[in-house]
Amino acid sequence: MSSAVQASPASSARPARKPAAGGTKAPTLRHERTFKAQGIQLLAGVDEVGRGALAGPVSVGIAVVDLERQKPLAGVRDSKLLSPAERERLDPLVRRWSVASAVGHASAGEIDSLGIIAALRLAGNRAWSSILGSGIVPEAVLLDGSHNWLSPAEQLSLFDQPVLETVCEAPVHTKVKADMQCLSVAAASVIAKVERDRMMRDLHTEFPDYGWDVNKGYATAAHRNVLRAAGPTPYHRVSWRLLGGELQDAGVPGLEGPSDD
Template sequence: MASVRTARSKAPTLSFERTFTQAGHRYVAGCDEVGRGALAGPVSVGLVVIDLDAVKGLRGVRDSKLLSAAERTALVPRIRRWAAAYGVGHASAAEIDANGLMAALRAAGNRAWEQVLATVRPDAVILDGNHDWLSVRGQGSLFDTGPESTGCDSPVTTRIKADLDCLSVAAASVLAKVERDALMASLAREHPEYGWEVNKGYATAAHRAAIDGRGPSDYHRRSWRLGSTERPGVPGLEIGG
């Protein structure tokens, strides 16, 4: 398959990551999510930790959306060897329905965080976007539901389009995308009617039509508008990757 990357796309670098040495940081993690805008399946969060004292560039890595499936898959073992530590966490459609998208992203991110802690504790995290959904929330009042006391407690820096210009974040997006795509292909064998091996749970016309005809599965986000007909009080598709 030909690459979907355009000739004008710039390769991400380590320039922004290296600015963290000014604060005395050595281990910096790049973080990105995939599956945010899907109708079915989990949200998935990748973390890739680099050692600023030793890391070098890694050719071929881009934001996962700019690479073909074959290119992403080929990069996975190279990224794993290159990184000081890495992890991918998932939060299910049921968790999204029960707790909301931001809480589900935090849960998935914290599962990835626990994986990298088995090897190294990042001094700082670069998070793609403009909202910090990863950091541990402070303990709330008695009336708050589900306060979290464990998870990412290192400083998080948000950066818009970090997946395009930060190599560690782009690498994290590739790991998360490959793992989530494989999961959706596996689920497609259980529910072939929805075409998840092709659409990966996203809102294609064929996917919505299948939901209209057969109804949602246990892997659909039932709190969202899933089919082609709007339901009163149910939000439409979330925006995101």
């Protein structure tokens, strides 16, 4: 599962000045610009969404910025701080603002077969491949969190990781709460969230009882109640303990595996 890339010239959007929801400061390019001292001009901000859901894909967004020319973009926040309407409004603006942008996905089946970390790597490298396919080659990556799950895993057999045609070979730098502080990463979170939410709304039309148009595959009480009554769909991560072991104890086929999140 993957998506198309969009490439565009850097925008001259006006700076973001207003504080974010909850009183937090708006993300800036201040941290990204520290990479200029290393001779880096094109930096890829990366963030994931859907990691903790019970159903649907895990999705990874990439937003590339030009550290020599990029201007801030007003209104962008970590996607969790934005309403659905705000995310939908910002999505095309972020894609035009970015030098290049892409979202990659790994399906529930891939999560079950590979594990969540390898599935994140697969989704991220699908997005990375799209970025490279647009002719843009970022010189470094800024990844939200403390663990570099994007780079090729070391010391694993071929049976323990997916085979990727393209892998991220740029230096990857991690930063805790980068989605709250760094504009490139917040932008990546917006496009990833919008694209995944649209996918879950589409899947909702196939399995409307689970409420994916509202819960987007996450473990709400209503989602758990339907899962308890009707069992998992092909889009559920059946290797996980979806109801804390309830379904396994009830002998539902395909749910014997351990939790992986």
